[in-house]
Amino acid sequence: MSAAAIPGNPPASASGVAVNPWVIAILVALASFMEVLDTTIANVALPYIAGGLGVSEDEASWVVTTYLVSNAIILTASSFLARMLGRRRFFLICLGGFTLSSLLCGFAPNLDVLLLCRMLQGFAGGGMVPVAQSILADAFPPAKRGQAFAVFGIAVVVAPVVGPTLGGWLSDNISWQWCFLINVPVGVIATALIAFVLAETPKAEAVVRFDLVGFLLIATFLGALEVVLDRGLEDDWFGSPFIVTFAAICALAFALMIPWCLARRNPIIDLRMVATRQFGACFLVMLATGAILLATTQFLPQLVQQDFGYTATWAGLVLSPGGVVTMLMMFVVGRAAAKVQPKYLIIAGAVICALSMYSMTNVYGDLGFWFMARSRMLLGLALPLIFVPIMAASYDGIPPSKTDQASALINAARNTGGSIGVSVVSNVLTHREQFHQSRLVEQVLPSSPQYQNTLQQITSFFAGHGSSSAQAHDQAIQWIGQQVQTQASYLAYVDVFWVLTLISLAAVPLALMLRTIKLGGAVHVGH
Secondary structure (H helix, E strand, O other), rough: HHHHHHOOOEEEOOOOOOHHHHHHHHHHHHHHHHHOOOOOOOOOOOHHHHHOOOHHHHHOEEEEEEHHHHHHHHHHHHHHHHHOOHHHHHHHHHHHHHHHHHHHOOOOOHHHHHHHHHHHHHHHOOOOOHHHHHHHHHHHHHHHHHHHHHHHHHHHHHHHHHHHHHHHHHHHHHOOOOOHHHHHHHHHHHHHHHHHOOOOOOOOOOOOOOOOHHHHHHHHHHHHHHHHEEEEEOOHHHOOHHHHHHHHHHHOOOOOOHHHHOOOOOOOOOOOHOOHHHHHHHHHHHHHHHHHHHHHHHHHHHHHHOOOOOOOOHHHHHHHHHEEEEEEEHHHHHHHEEEEOHHHHHHHHHHHHHHHHHHHEEEEEEOHHHHHHHHHHHHHHHHHHHHHHHHHHOOOOOHHHHHHHHHHHHHHHHHHHHHHHHHHHHHHHHHHHHHHHHHHHHHEEEHHHHHHHHHHHEEEEEEOOOHHHHHHHHHHHHHHHHHHHHHHHHHHHHHHHHHHHHHHHHHHHHHHHOOOOOOOOOOOOOO
């Protein structure tokens, strides 16, 4: 055993010089922060992207979901690639690819090229977060790993909340392209520093054969599922041959994936692990949590931009107080996790999350900034209560040889859940807005005294501001129509937050299924 490998000794850098492990922790946390930041940085910039590329906002939303899906796909292969190439080499390849694809995103001339570059960005960045966990485990002795992972956890959990604020400011003050270009200087500096300070781990002497068929089946399943979820609403679901084709591809890939993975000795994903009571419950809770985190991070800014007239910057700032609460709660929950069973912390987090979503079912036109911010702060309180203990619970009973895959699956659940959550909320929002608008229009009868009275008052208002009688009459009718549409939008968002409330509460019975684990044990880490 080398001196650097002895617990308590500072690790050696690539140049052979001893390096303070906190330098390594900060650098890999910075790189991981960039990668996770890109899951949400484009959310409030979607109107700018749609306008700049001449597409609808529904089409522009693929910029978010394609990144999440490609990220989830590569996570399943990250364990094998890190063992085959060595962690340092694999991490640097991921970081370099992420930086280059970010540059290409910033100069994409149309939506098709941008989506391709976002897929490349997702594939490159997907391996960084789980491998960073293993790098930290090597750099710190067991007694100090908890502190290191607290710093790392802040970067990963806070990044999705910082993303919309930063993306909004960049879009309002510079251009939407800088939501991607901002990664380039940070990525170049981080790559150079990590290459200098991080020593290579030896490659595995006997790398397990890569399950290429299983990987292709998973990629096909997730990719086809994403197409169905994203295009289904616009293409009339199963009334469209295109959607039927991709649904069939998705179902076929899933049907073939199950027997293939069960029959392999070293499959790309261990379905038996997912089917266990402990890990399976953790997987589903993380799926639901990812759905809530990403759906609210995308649609809350959209709500305040469209219906409350916020700029992209202020839409992002609505989420910022929640990020501060999350950062502080990471330290609190880190201490509580050593004394309280994970299932109780997860239940508390799910209930608080449900309360946050329930508070938003009271949305209406006169609400101010701090109502939205307080709701997000409540969610910021809940998220660490789920994220931190679920890692301890998910590794319980998993053999050391499987911890790498367990970590990859939990991270994949978060991203896949986020993609599904965004698509589900988008569908609920569209259908319920159409429903409420049709019901409200039925109540707006031109022959009713209430309508005629309102029309007369609004016509007088516009006439008093310089419009002719005919113009004022037309403007009043348009104003009433806009009010109907706005109210339909509010009611649709109410329905959306009811759905998210129910998803939050669904985590409670799943958490009750978790076993009691031994507290204060060794830190389990995998990539």
